[in-house]
Amino acid sequence: MPGPAPDHRRPLEKWADVRSLRKRYLDWGGGGDPVLALHGLASSAHWYDLLAPELRERFRIIAPDQRGHGRTTQAPDGYDGPSVAADAVGLLDVLGLERAILFGHSWGGNVAVATAVHFPERVQALVLIDGGFVGPQMMPGATWEEFSRRLAPRDVSGTRAEFLARIGAQLAVCWNPEVERIVQTMVRDRDGLTHDILRPENQAQVIRALWDDPVTDAWPRLGCPTLLVAARPPAEEAPTDFDLMRERMMDLAEREIPNGRIHWIADTIHDIGYHKPAELAGVIVEFLEAAQAGPGVP
Numbered sequence: 001m002p003g004p005a006p007d008h009r010r011p012l013e014k015w016a017d018v019r020s021l022r023k024r025y026l027d028w029g030g031g032g033d034p035v036l037a038l039h040g041l042a043s044s045a046h047w048y049d050l051l052a053p054e055l056r057e058r059f060r061i062i063a064p065d066q067r068g069h070g071r072t073t074q075a076p077d078g079y080d081g082p083s084v085a086a087d088a089v090g091l092l093d094v095l096g097l098e099r100a101i102l103f104g105h106s107w108g109g110n111v112a113v114a115t116a117v118h119f120p121e122r123v124q125a126l127v128l129i130d131g132g133f134v135g136p137q138m139m140p141g142a143t144w145e146e147f148s149r150r151l152a153p154r155d156v157s158g159t160r161a162e163f164l165a166r167i168g169a170q171l172a173v174c175w176n177p178e179v180e181r182i183v184q185t186m187v188r189d190r191d192g193l194t195h196d197i198l199r200p201e202n203q204a205q206v207i208r209a210l211w212d213d214p215v216t217d218a219w220p221r222l223g224c225p226t227l228l229v230a231a232r233p234p235a236e237e238a239p240t241d242f243d244l245m246r247e248r249m250m251d252l253a254e255r256e257i258p259n260g261r262i263h264w265i266a267d268t269i270h271d272i273g274y275h276k277p278a279e280l281a282g283v284i285v286e287f288l289e290a291a292q293a294g295p296g297v298p
Contacts, residue, residue: 011052011063018090020078024071025064025091030056033124033288034097036088037063040106040131041206042154042198044070044185047105050178051273054281059101059288064091066111068202070185079205081114081213088115089122099124101288105273106131107206109228110215116226117218125291126226127284130270133228133249135214140248144211151207156187156194163187163194174275182274216249219256225291226260228253229283234267242270261287 011026026045035055039047045063052061065072067079067087078084088111092100101124104112109131116123126132136142139150156163167183168175187194196203230250233243254262263283268275 011049011061016091016094018087018094021067021073021075021087023064023073023087023091025062026052028052028056028061028063030058030060032057032059034060034062034095034100035103036092036100037061037103038066038088038105038108038111039063039069040108041151042069042186042196042203043106043108044182044197046070046182046185047271047273048103049182050277051280054277055284058285062091062095062100064088066108068198070197074199074202076202077205079202080209081110082118084111085115085118088112089119092122098122101125101127103127103129103284104131105129106270107134107210110134110210113215113218113222114213116224117221120223123224125224125288126222127287128226128228129280130229130231130246130272132215133246133253135210135216137214137216137252138245138249147211148204148207151210153196153198153200153203156196158194159192160184160187160189160194171269171271171274173269174271179274216252216256219253219260220258222257222260224259225287226257227284227287228257228260228262229272229280230262230264231268231270231272232264232266233269263287 011028014025014027016023037048039045045065048063055061067075067084099122102112102115109128112126113132116126136147171179186197188197230246250262265272265276265279272280
């Protein structure tokens, strides 16, 4: 008997030797321009599992596990902006892609910006998904100690069941079996307890690089069309420090990024791709179609 029909919403898992890394990536196929989709800190390529199927009819979506994340090599160093940008371009080289659109969620937005600055000829456009703005300027007057404390590893202590109960409560607005599956690709079990796959010493290197090389310094040097999609929480919720910081940074981005556009998605969370993937996809398509139609971004 023939087996079950393939699930076209699922990507193919592939591997590539990129610089010193054995890099794992997900390839959704699809037609149109290639997209390199970069996940956030302590996340994985699966962050795009709900967004990519919404876009695969128009784009070829490729999402790697970045250095030290997911199933890619746990490298002991190389977490600074130029190095992770070289990782991204190295994967494009292996795939034979001259240029790509770069997506970046959260810290992945910082990686996308670094790639566009260090390798401008390889980046067609940027889509920064509630990211690409994390740096010292996010907290005016912040000290290194305060900055590093705020970006320290999240609490994944306890058993896997305890971890899922805690993160399920945090993501209650969009928690479902698919999101539960996705978040489990970011952690591992050891001695009956859950740990982030990204090692604390490597996360510390990322945080140090964010402090030493502020992403806002790079914004004026971006030469490609750039979309920054920001999450706006429900009006009835008291804004957090992060929400207030996001408002300040989007105002700054609107002034500093040439050929850039800011779009707010209302009543959502930082993980927009979990909560409103179809709406996010629509915003992205509209922006990229406009960018391809002419030199300006409306």
